Amino acid sequence: MSGYEGRCPSCGGPLVFRLGSSLLRICDHCGVAVARKGAALAAYGKVAELIPTSSLLALGQEGGYEGAPRFDLVGRLQLDYGTGTWDEWLMGFRDGTWAWLSESQGKFHYLGRVPVPPAPGFADLHVGQTLDLGPPGTFVVIEAGEARFVTGQGELPFDVEPGSRLRYADLSGPDGQFATLDYGTGATAEALFVGREVALEDLGLTRTRSDEERRTKVAVTALSCPQCGGPLELHAPDQAQRIACPYCGSLLDATRDLAVLEALSHPPVTPLIPLGSAGRWGGIEWAVIGFMQRSVTAEGVRYPWDEYLLYQARQGFRWLVEAKGHWSFVEPVNAGDVIDRLSRKEYRGQSFRPFQGGTARVDHVLGEFYWAVARGDETDTADYICPPLMLSREGTRKELNWSLGTYAEGEEIWKAFGLTGSPPEPRGIAPHQPRPFGEAGHVYGRFLLGLAVAVFLFLGFTVSGGHPLFQQSVSIPRTAASGSPEAALFTDPFVVPDEGNLEVRVRAPVNNSWLYLDGALVNDETGGLDEFDLEVSYYAGADSDGSWTEGGKEAVAYVAAVPPGRYVMRLAPQWEAGRPLPGYELSVRTHVPRVHQIAFVLLALAAWPLFLAWRHFRFESQRWSESDHPWFTSGGGGDD
Ligand SMILES: [Zn+2]
Ligand SMILES: [Zn+2]
DSSP, X not given: OOOEEEEOTTTOOEEEEOSTTOOEEEOTTTOXXXXXXXXXXXXXXXXXXXXXXXXXXXTTOXXXXXXXXXXXXXXXXXXXXXXXXXXXXXXXXXXXXXXXXXXXXXXXXXXXXXXXXXXXXXXXXXXXOEEEOSTTOEEEEEEEEEEEXXXXXXXXXXXXXXXXXXXXXXXXXXXXXXXXXXXXXXXXXXXXXXXXXXXXXXXXOSOOOOHHHHXXXXXXXXXXXXXXXXXXXXXXXXXXXXXXXXXXXXXXXXXXXXXXXXXXXXXXXXXXXXXXXXXXXXXXXXXXXXXEEXXXXXXXXXXXXXXXXXXXXXXXXXXXXXXTTXXXXXXXXXXXXXXXXXXXXXXXXXXXXEEEEEEEEEEEEEEEESSOOOTTOEEEEEEEEETTEEEEEEEOSSBEEEEEEEEXXXXXXXXXXXXXXXXXXXXXXXXXXXXXTOOOXXXXXXXXXXXXXXXXXXXXXXXXXXXXXXXXXXXXXXTOOTTOTTTOEEXXXXXXXXXXXXXXXXXXXXXXXXXXXXXXXXXXXXOOEEEEEEEEEEEEEEETTEEEEEEESEEEEEEEEEOSEEEEEEEEEEEOTTXXXXXXXXXXXXXXXXXXXXXXXXXXXXXXXXXXXXXXXXXXXXHHTTSSSOTTTTTOSOOO
């Protein structure tokens, strides 16, 4: 790399800029910040001492990341965001390029410099705004503010006087991408960095301070509450910003020697899950380190809920939320992965419907918090549901957070955290509570499949089914009168081979007339009788609307469940007076599929889906009665 070497204008010691692009160098010998101004070096004055943080990294460490040239940590920047100090590390690659490695709450983000697209001025930025960053995609602003350049070490790629306030916007993009727009001390964006979270292991660092070393450092800090003297055990001491003493409830500033921010004499609430409890959830052992009671007030009614802050060193923070006896396990979500779909939100391919929103207020806190929590803090919330999931947006003017809650049963929580007694009885229906009897999609699916099979079989039998048994042409004597015994007849005998229905079909040459048959099926052996009747009528004509026809020249009657045996039919015809009828064609088939049979099958198939549909309708109407959004107008309730 094309570095630069000179002498410190303050102490005369050797000063090496390893990166050609570095503009600021903190002298290793005298601690003065030296800026490169063209060919000259100018001193800004001595920088503040480094603030001890629990960073796992150190200047001079080398590593390799994703096939890029090897890098050294050549600079360190300490920024104060008003709630604590964060480290940013400058990675100097062996080819002279560089990138930031930002460290916050035990997480690392690799951020490479990319060209700045047209971006709004700092004054026009707002949280929740989406920005098209060009090739990296569309990002959403999740935080905008100022940070103070407290101090640094090694070399830095900008020429800013230590102590200055630097303006920035953090953005979240698709697929877990992260970006920072740097405004420096001005009003327009100066630099854009885009990257993603990286695991420390993936950076191939030569040596890092081990977790053990870190813990030892932390453990020596024996803490006790300045208000009541109670011992305070911190689970995430390097990240704690606020501690609400579990003994007296007083709120302490963990970043300023436990200064008392709010003095109380006893805890205002008793959490159902005691602070310090440990439990296994999703295969990970979590410690309950904080408790918060929050509420929204709507039309004068306060709706409270409880939140338990969970912590695990490698995983970071999660939440257990309890409202009216309903529980959720809540994890953070990348704002950039939440996609707008009209009124809905899409996350990981699932569609979430708007449910309710409001202003949530912090009423009580206990335990340890990684942000500067205070009673009375307010955030705007909006919940979107896709049971058993709930996607929640929480925003202030400065910050935007998304999270994903998964519905959980109180019993599971009690078991996971080894709690005694029983969980509170759930009241009402939670926004993202799964429906009883499952989602039922598969039940409806099976019903449709059954329906298709039944229709297919019915059509198949209709085409191929029905075995012809008997056929006869009947002629009526010319002299016989309608309804007279001379017109009646017994057919030739025929055999029904096995039990089944019989279809009697009559075809008659009626034309603007009718034929009525009073029929009986007579068992030749037992004399048993099954009566039926049928009528053939056909009328045609023309009027002012054109020609018309009514009826047909065929009619059918069925006799159900005829036992096997020898049969004859007795048929007594009547016909329209004055319209002579030469005779008719008679045919008999057995095992003929009937519409009412398939109707019965369908009814049987549909009973369970109908019951479920009714249950689901009742459940959903109750769920949505709690929503700001009507069930039907925002996209239809029956989503199955
Ligand atoms: Zn010096
Ligand atoms: Zn106390």
